[in-house]
Amino acid sequence: MTEETSQPVSRAQRTLAFIGAGLVILSIVCFLVLMIGTWLGAGPDQGSGKGIWPTVELLPLVALPLAFLCIVAVLIVSLVTRSRQNRKSGR
8 A cells, every 4th residue: 555645735835725715704794784784674775885785795795706706816825835745755
């Protein structure tokens, strides 16, 4: 059997992963706040276009695609790192 050595996780991978996870969590929280706010009567005709509501409404539209890009970047960095290690070991 061959021994599998675990590859070290780089700082870039860890940072991108935490940023992506944070953006997803923030988007889910904003989505839940929007649902609860609408349920409590903070609809467009009740003045929800004032204060922090526009930011809460727009944040998931921006944060989810950015989180997706962070996850793709983590995948690419991981594949490049694994490819370099395989080239060094002669596989």
